[in-house]
Amino acid sequence: MSKMNLLQAINNALDIAMSTDPSALCFGEDVGHFGGVFRATSHLQEKFGKARCFNTPLTEQGILGFANGIAAQGMTAIAEIQFADYIFPAFDQIVNESAKFRYRSGNQFDVGGLTIRTPYGGGINGAHYHSQSPEAYFTHTPGLKIVVPRNPEQAKGLLLASIRDPNPVIFFEPKKLYRAAVGEVPDEDYQLPLGQAEVVREGSDITLVAWGAQMEAIEQAAQLAEKDGISCELIDLRSLLPWDRDTLAHSVRKTGRLIINHEAPKTSGFGAEIAASIQEACFLHLESPILRVTGLDTPFPLALEKEYMPDHLKTYEAILASMNY
Numbered sequence: 001m002s003k004m005n006l007l008q009a010i011n012n013a014l015d016i017a018m019s020t021d022p023s024a025l026c027f028g029e030d031v032g033h034f035g036g037v038f039r040a041t042s043h044l045q046e047k048f049g050k051a052r053c054f055n056t057p058l059t060e061q062g063i064l065g066f067a068n069g070i071a072a073q074g075m076t077a078i079a080e081i082q083f084a085d086y087i088f089p090a091f092d093q094i095v096n097e098s099a100k101f102r103y104r105s106g107n108q109f110d111v112g113g114l115t116i117r118t119p120y121g122g123g124i125n126g127a128h129y130h131s132q133s134p135e136a137y138f139t140h141t142p143g144l145k146i147v148v149p150r151n152p153e154q155a156k157g158l159l160l161a162s163i164r165d166p167n168p169v170i171f172f173e174p175k176k177l178y179r180a181a182v183g184e185v186p187d188e189d190y191q192l193p194l195g196q197a198e199v200v201r202e203g204s205d206i207t208l209v210a211w212g213a214q215m216e217a218i219e220q221a222a223q224l225a226e227k228d229g230i231s232c233e234l235i236d237l238r239s240l241l242p243w244d245r246d247t248l249a250h251s252v253r254k255t256g257r258l259i260i261n262h263e264a265p266k267t268s269g270f271g272a273e274i275a276a277s278i279q280e281a282c283f284l285h286l287e288s289p290i291l292r293v294t295g296l297d298t299p300f301p302l303a304l305e306k307e308y309m310p311d312h313l314k315t316y317e318a319i320l321a322s323m324n325y
Helices: 006-020 044-048 060-072 088-098 135-139 152-164 214-227 245-255 270-285 312-323
Strands: 002-004 024-028 053-055 076-080 114-120 145-147 169-174 183-185 198-201 206-210 232-236 239-241 258-265 291-295
Touching: 002 006, 006 024, 006 044, 006 076, 006 152, 006 169, 006 183, 024 060, 044 053, 060 076, 060 088, 060 114, 088 135, 114 152, 135 145, 135 169, 135 239, 135 270, 145 152, 152 169, 152 183, 198 214, 206 214, 206 245, 206 312, 214 232, 214 258, 214 312, 232 245, 245 258, 245 270, 258 270, 258 312, 270 291, 291 312
Parallel strands: 024 053, 024 076, 076 114, 114 169, 145 169, 206 232, 206 258, 258 291
Antiparallel strands: 002 183, 145 239, 198 232
């Protein structure tokens, strides 16, 4: 075991992936000579050479067009989009090419070797062009997988699993957590299952579900609720496509209550899909309405970032509202 922050865990996973797979290429804006804007790819070019870790032109559509091309030829493409806010110029390549390549060819061709890494979310005073959480746009697209880690140990195992999964994966990295804390990370090569949620803490009164950086918010809210004698079950979804309905439904049947926390705006956020699915599966077990604690339906603000964030206090208020319904 080694102590790593989230960035170091991602770098370690990339190092292992490229060491164990000679066809793996790592590329994106500024990823080569100095390791990208956050230094996630530091020293990879030194170790693997400029042919396997290299800078691209500043064109997200081009990055993903190139990635689709080499993945279609059987290579492992690890593409970085510098900020998730910049992924939209590549939207057509991702949803109309990456996601549909296998289906439209009748499984004769695929781009399953493609992984798209991108930092997302607020918490760094990045304002509206460096703070968005666009995961819900992509969960509407069959053919993709969407993965979000919550800590360094999870990041390494989930990223290695994403790179080796036979489907195109978008790996959203919570940039707020990059250097926020260190954790124990196994040194060896390991993978964590995609599409499987984790029950981080068991409880009996109410279920709280989140992913990525928002896991910290629900953990802090659960600590406040515990002082009131409320037992919270905490679930990290980890994968949003596919997502683990069974684990969440099992929890809600036990507790009878559910709060969903995500940083993206409420309208058409992924929490809406969770709420609809869980009420279908658990309607007769619910003791109160499913609640969503989310970002606001506004562009991401700069001066009012703290007011925008769905923090532990807003989550705690929702816990009380649900329990007192």
